Amino acid sequence: VSWDPRDPIAAKRDGRTVAADEIERLVADFTSGALGEGPMAAFLMAAVLQGMDSEETAAMTRAFVASGATVALGDVGRPVVDKHSTGGVADAVSLVFVPLVASLGLACVKISGRGLGHTGGTVDKLEAIPGFGVGRTIDEMRAQAAEIGCVIASQTSELVPADGMVYALRNATATVASIPLIAASVMSKKLAIGSDLIVLDVKAGSGTFMTDETAARALAEACLEIARAHGRRATAAVTDMSQPLGTTIGNALEVAEAIAVLKGGRPGRLRDLSVWLAARATALLCGSALEGAARRAASALEDGSALDAFRRLVVAQGGEGRVVDDPVGVLPAAPVRLPIVASASGCIVAIDAAAIGAAATVLGAGRHRKGAPIDPAVGIVLQAKVGDLVEEGEVIGEVHARSTDTAEQARAAVLAALRTDAEPVVPPQLVAASLGEAPA
Ligand code: URA
Numbered sequence: 001v002s003w004d005p006r007d008p009i010a011a012k013r014d015g016r017t018v019a020a021d022e023i024e025r026l027v028a029d030f031t032s033g034a035l036g037e038g039p040m041a042a043f044l045m046a047a048v049l050q051g052m053d054s055e056e057t058a059a060m061t062r063a064f065v066a067s068g069a070t071v072a073l074g075d076v077g078r079p080v081v082d083k084h085s086t087g088g089v090a091d092a093v094s095l096v097f098v099p100l101v102a103s104l105g106l107a108c109v110k111i112s113g114r115g116l117g118h119t120g121g122t123v124d125k126l127e128a129i130p131g132f133g134v135g136r137t138i139d140e141m142r143a144q145a146a147e148i149g150c151v152i153a154s155q156t157s158e159l160v161p162a163d164g165m166v167y168a169l170r171n172a173t174a175t176v177a178s179i180p181l182i183a184a185s186v187m188s189k190k191l192a193i194g195s196d197l198i199v200l201d202v203k204a205g206s207g208t209f210m211t212d213e214t215a216a217r218a219l220a221e222a223c224l225e226i227a228r229a230h231g232r233r234a235t236a237a238v239t240d241m242s243q244p245l246g247t248t249i250g251n252a253l254e255v256a257e258a259i260a261v262l263k264g265g266r267p268g269r270l271r272d273l274s275v276w277l278a279a280r281a282t283a284l285l286c287g288s289a290l291e292g293a294a295r296r297a298a299s300a301l302e303d304g305s306a307l308d309a310f311r312r313l314v315v316a317q318g319g320e321g322r323v324v325d326d327p328v329g330v331l332p333a334a335p336v337r338l339p340i341v342a343s344a345s346g347c348i349v350a351i352d353a354a355a356i357g358a359a360a361t362v363l364g365a366g367r368h369r370k371g372a373p374i375d376p377a378v379g380i381v382l383q384a385k386v387g388d389l390v391e392e393g394e395v396i397g398e399v400h401a402r403s404t405d406t407a408e409q410a411r412a413a414v415l416a417a418l419r420t421d422a423e424p425v426v427p428p429q430l431v432a433a434s435l436g437e438a439p440a
Helices: 005-011 021-030 037-050 056-068 093-103 122-126 138-148 162-174 179-191 212-227 253-262 269-286 289-301 303-314 353-363 405-416
Strands: 081-083 107-113 150-154 196-202 233-239 335-341 346-351 381-382 395-401 417-421 432-436
Touching: 005 021, 005 037, 005 212, 021 037, 021 056, 021 162, 021 212, 037 162, 037 179, 037 353, 056 162, 056 179, 056 212, 056 289, 081 093, 093 107, 093 122, 093 150, 093 253, 093 303, 107 122, 107 138, 107 381, 122 150, 138 150, 138 289, 138 303, 150 253, 150 303, 162 179, 162 196, 179 196, 179 212, 196 212, 212 233, 233 269, 233 405, 253 269, 253 303, 253 381, 253 432, 269 289, 269 432, 289 303, 335 405, 353 381, 353 395, 395 405, 405 417
Parallel strands: 081 107, 081 196, 107 150, 196 233
Antiparallel strands: 233 432, 335 395, 346 417, 381 395
């Protein structure tokens, strides 16, 4: 009997369950070109409005993975961890986490994206390092993982092509905002890499697309459910993105901040979250207690072993290894610098992460349109965090810009994104919830 794609579309439209093989067929036919964008968009909109249950979501994820190649890593000689962040502002965790876990005896092959809108992309950040190449074939990824324990590469067309095609259609049809669709998209890219553990950093707050913690937790649960359905180990944290995570927004600036953390000399939320996630990964994969794993992760930052792993990563991917010794000398720098000065005394009670990210985008650190160029040198330094007490006139940051004009614009936007109050507030918890597999 011939298959009519209108049947699953109508079923989803009317809130009925769609069989797994029908969802797989829709995705396969869309990817091959047998099904047009119209019917696929109609199905996606119905899925956004009616939701998808865990079996439908697992089926969509399976179809995405089946559309391309997978990376087998069973022979790299170390337990393999993969890590994903749902995206945020000043979120350079991957730049710290990947070499850190490699220095702790794990392997990590991290496929990363480019930034879009106000959130940054790991691949853009690394390209701020002269020579660093993010294009890696699957064979190159495997060889590099076996040799030095870590790889950070850009998404290739060989891996989960269906997700790329469906995501572009979702972007064009206002069908991105759906927990099951996001979960299937995120997890397909994780399942395509043969890791022993998937670590998910699900952000919650104004700087990401799950603005409240309940939605972020639901996304984390949906991702964990997909991992379970595919027999994969996974753990997740819901973490604060109501304010920028680190103290820099901008590609070269974030690389320099990550190097400072890797040198052990930069306390703060970027370090804390990187250590938290690395400790969880090593404890789960090595069967050790969490506390000891956290101590070992902190030591790897203090004793230079994580920094050495980062240097090896940079050199292996063609980058200038001297960047770890002299980030200021090697990384591109912006010609204009303007201090950011607190306009009122009191406690910082809110920092709108999305607005700070948008200000960095105005400077050229991010892009509004896929494929648009970015300026690696520009960005924002903002030392202030929610809960800090500041004095009017105190320097709390610095804008790095191409021109005085854009610098002033960005500075005004940063100041408008800060709220100060006489009443102090308690800083938001960095890790609001941990879900999935938990170490002892
Ligand atoms: N990131 C993804 O990879 N997919 C989505 O659908 C949303 C964010």
